[in-house]
Amino acid sequence: MPTTETHADHAIRIAGIAAEAAGGYFRSRLRIEFKADESPVTQADKVVESEVRAYLEQHFPDHGIFGEEHGFAGADRAEVWIIDPIDGTRSFLSGHPLFGFLLGFLQGGIPQLGVIGMPALGETFLGVRGQGATLNGQPIHVSDQTRLDQAVLYVNEGDKIHRDYPALFNRLMQAGQTRRFAYDCYPHALLAAGHVDAVIDYDLQPYDFLPVSAVVEVAGGVITDWNGQPLGLESDGRVVATATPELHAEMLALIKGY
Known part of the structure; x- marks a missing residue:
């Protein structure tokens, strides 16, 4: 074996x-x-x-x-x-x-x-x-950023989030010190390498989020679904990844109820 x-x-x-x-x-x-x-x-x-x-x-x-x-x-x-x-x-x-x-x-x-x-x-x-x-x-390794108001935040699939959750999209547009729109896996890689502090993602499949979750977690980050639950084959494809537990808690509070 x-x-x-x-x-x-x-x-x-x-x-x-x-x-x-x-x-x-x-x-x-x-x-x-x-x-x-x-x-x-x-x-x-x-x-x-x-x-x-x-x-x-x-x-x-x-x-x-x-x-x-x-x-x-x-x-x-x-x-x-x-x-x-x-x-x-x-x-x-x-x-x-x-x-x-x-x-x-x-x-x-x-x-x-x-x-x-x-x-x-x-x-x-x-x-x-x-x-x-x-x-x-x-x-x-991930960054040591613990505050959302000082964080580099990447919003993946922003057009879909805006379409399905316009109120949440508006909240995201007020979050973080620096915001960038993006797609796909690279923002999660940048988070693992310490360049990005938080990534919110949406409408993913297991082959999209499970490989990146391993990289983010072993680099010291936190990655879950939008309810804070661990990711698995049955997860609904809504993902939030952060550099630190403190930042993760802030992101979960921001998206709570969606």
């Missing part, structure tokens, strides 16, 4: 495979399809996930695999890999470099390892429970 360290070694290798596969399509002509929820998917999404699945099936044949494009195989297994081949397909298809690759390893539904790969930036964030978080092999 591979050790956690071996899992991390495989995860870094997989991130490299994913980056190379995605790079072959980035800023090229793409075939774009739209799913039932109107989210786009390209041939790059499918190729990246297929290559990652092939690797995992070879090296971890007894593990389950849950990917965005090809579904859940082995859902009854205690050990599961979870994949988002291109997190930020809209960024990818528009030539924007802030798309990512996400990989997580779960035991009993609990994230033990997470990867946030940023192929166009040459950055790989890795979090391993009990071992800490790194960026390209160098240790990273």
Whole structure:
């Protein structure tokens, strides 16, 4: 049975495979399809996930695999890999470099390892429970910010939050010292590295939030759903991540009732 360290070694290798596969399509002509929820998917999404699945099936044949494009195989297994081949397909298809690759390893539904790969930036964030978080092999840690009025706050999926929770959106626009709008995984990576203090996110799937949760938590941060509950496969996709417990409590108070 591979050790956690071996899992991390495989995860870094997989991130490299994913980056190379995605790079072959980035800023090229793409075939774009739209799913039932109107989210786009390209041939790059499918190729990246297929290559990652092939690797995992070879090296971890007894593990389950849950990917965005090809579904859940082995859902009854205690050990599961979870994949988002291109997190930020809209960024990818528009030539924007802030798309990512996400990989997580779960035991009993609990994230033990997470990867946030940023192929166009040459950055790989890795979090391993009990071992800490790194960026390209160098240790990273969240900031020590405890006050929301002094925090750098990123609002992910702001257009959706405005659509579904306009009053909350207005409250968020008054929060933090610095606010930025964003999408996808990179703000969570920046939080893990200490550059961002808080991220609120919305309308996510498990393959979006479970890999990043591992990175954020082992970097010293706090990440939960909007009710303060731990994230899992059954979470509703509303996520709040912060550098410190104090800041997390302020964010929960801000979004309470939504």
